[in-house]
Amino acid sequence: MELLVYGVGDDEPAQATLTLTGEALKPPAPVHVAAESVSGGMQIRWVRRSRQGWTWPSGADTPSGEEQERYRLTFNGQRSVEVLNPTHFYSAGERATDGPGPVTVEIVQLGTQSASRPATIIIS
Numbered sequence: 084m085e086l087l088v089y090g091v092g093d094d095e096p097a098q099a100t101l102t103l104t105g106e107a108l109k110p111p112a113p114v115h116v117a118a119e120s121v122s123g124g125m126q127i128r129w130v131r132r133s134r135q136g137w138t139w140p141s142g143a144d145t146p147s148g149e150e151q152e153r154y155r156l157t158f159n160g161q162r163s164v165e166v167l168n169p170t171h172f173y174s175a176g177e178r179a180t181d182g183p184g185p186v187t188v189e190i191v192q193l194g195t196q197s198a199s200r201p202a203t204i205i206i207s
Contacts (some may be wrong), residue, residue: 110194113154113202118188125173125206127156129190145188153193157201159186165193173206 084103087096111132122195131152156171157163158181163169178186189201 093182105197108194108196110192110197110199112200113190113192116190116202116204118173118204118206121172123175123176124187126207127171127173127188127190127204129154129169129202130191131169155191155193155198157189157191160189178206 084101086099086101087094088099113129113131115130117129119125120157131154146182151167153165153167154169154171155163155165158177159199162177162181173188184207186206188204188206191201192199
């Protein structure tokens, strides 16, 4: 999309090109990703965000703003898992499947229209 912008006192417009990417359709990315060792695996947790606000006066969690709360975790860019809560138990079996060395985990919230930008954690 091309835009022509006139300012006060301008004789000619300034021209700019803008690419629309649909960012407003994406839910906000998860934040505060953490992993801790538990029972032979890792418990991965994160905090979801909402475009409907940050907190309610009662202190309760804000509504998600999506038809359903869903997340996709992708391990080393290859294997994916979908979950319905902001937590996932990463078992020793899953860890072995993902190979030796550090594992990069990307977490996106699956919105009604699009997926969020990813939150990332590296598990060694």
